[in-house]
Amino acid sequence: MERMIVIMQDPDMGVKMRNQRLLITVIPHAMTGNDIVEWLIQKYTISEEESLHLGNLIVKHGYIYPLKDPRNLVLRADESPYRFQTPYFWTSTKWPATELDYAIYLAKKNIRKQGDLIDHEKDNYNLLHKRINHTWDFVVMQAREQLRAAKQRRKGDRIVIDCQEQAYWLVNRPPPGAPNVMEHGLKQRNCHTSRVQLTKNMDYYKREIEYCRKAMGRTRVKSSICLEGYVKFNEQYVPHDPIMSGCLPSNPWITDDTTYWTMNAPTVMTPTKLRVERWGFSFSELLSDALGRAQFMEFLKKEFSAENLSFWEACEELRYGEQSRIAEIMDSIYQHFLAPGATRWVNIDSKTMERTLEGLKTPHRYVMDDAQMHIYMLMKKDSYPRFLKSDLYKSLLAEAIIPPETKKRVFPFMRKQRHSSPSPALLLLPGGEPEAKAEDKSRTPVAAPVPEEES
């Protein structure tokens, strides 16, 4: 923009200048909005709309300021006068407007207007007084001196200087509600002064009361107790963590032995013991493991409540399925599970059933959420504990295998560690390395194809 402004100054090719006539003084170098727009159209051969937009940007960034209506930083394509801003006040990220300068400006304005500042300026003034209190004396001194120095200039120049400063601060500290061209982003500006106040009427207070009542009704647990519970829950996972306690055949990333992955594949015949134990930690663990879910389904079939799990699975399909199939899935759910006299009718309480049936009229993904949650909680509180105590689960635990640890090497240098090593450099010892590599190469062709199938 700055180059454009400099080009505009050309006495022959630049924008036409006029004189601004105030009461007694005549100040040169004013231009009308029309002149600016015309010049832009002519120089860059653009349309009027574009030139108006460009001119607006120039004004908003403070390179040209309006003389008649200084608070409104807009370019009007008519006879309203504008003037160029002095280079010191050009907006630049190298020289951001500092709080100190703003304070000095406000102090000067205060002196000139004898205390009659605009509201947001008054607020900013008080705020600055608190924030840069340690240099406030300097602010006052400097403000006075700058005003005295200004008196040394001609009246016309003094008016121009005032207009320039005002325009600069309108761009850099816009009044609340005006668009801020500087766009400081989230961190810098103090947004306390511009918060919108809700009109405090009846509805607002009713909502507040409702909210507070609900908040009081929440069950509270002492943080010591709930933290203990949390720690205990997480400690259960320690033997399952490959990094903390090593993984049982061997860590594939270290030994290049992929048995670990094959043994823990989603659809393996006999699950590992750790896996079966994990199903006992929480209901979500059980459901998220495909094998666990299948076993749970078997159990429920024996208890004649398998429709719950089927319903839950169908709802999951609705939630995460394709948009085009939503109506179809909803229909099938209704037919199979919710219609009175359906083959696999699920037991939902009447209120939820009503709401779900209402929601069926406007099908979308989350219509079944209430019902799904109800059934989930039912399974969790009722069927899940029984599953854990059941014979089926106990037999699974007994049959589960513990994979043997890979045999230790003959050569003492080539101990393959179960635990992850702190630094891979330790493994690369000069003597045994080529042999280890040869052994790995012989094993990997066997192991490699298998994980690709499973995943």
Place this chain on the structure above:
Amino acid sequence: MVKEECKVLLDALNKVAACYRHMVLTIGGTADSQNLREELRKTRQKAQELAVANRNKLTGVLKDKTVSKEDKAEFERLWVIFSTCMEILEVDMRRALELGHEFPLNVPKKHLIQTGMSGGTSGVAARAMSVQNMKYEAEHNIDVVDLKDLEKEINQMGEMMYEMEMKVNVPHWTVEAKQDPGAELKSTVSMGASSMGMISVEENKSFCDISKVLAGVIFSAVLIIAIVLAVCVVKLS
């Protein structure tokens, strides 16, 4: 008293800083000229002299252990004012350098921005230098020549400020302002500039001269009208 001397020096520095800021505002505009650049140079040098004097005085006082607590608080306050003044001066000097590079004066193709200012800044410069009239004696390409000196001086200033920070340990936040918000409204008459008062006294005199001349003219006009009326009355009656 040491306090008074410090205050006087600080006021002088403050005045020069304000004038310098005023002059830097005009760079690049139509009121820019070789004279302005020379004024900037002279003001800058004066500012540096004053800064060094201030620093010596204040560091001397702050290092003195025999100073009482209230006095020490007062000197710390003056120190904070001094360092803020230096910061403003340094920023203005850097901007002057940048603007000086961007708007060299003798290049015919580079146009100055038509900011609407037409008068000169000689009055401001005279105020800064505390003289009656400014004398211009520099060569006609001072705008380019001066920039190198300006760079050197900016570096010097930066080093001085760094040294100041390191040597004197005055935390800025412990200083409380003496003035409440709105204090500047109370006395807009020049305060505290009494002993650097030569220029202010002369200024006042020159202003008084102008207003006195005006008053004299109006008075004599009224007198003449009164005499004419009296003569008419006498003649008619």
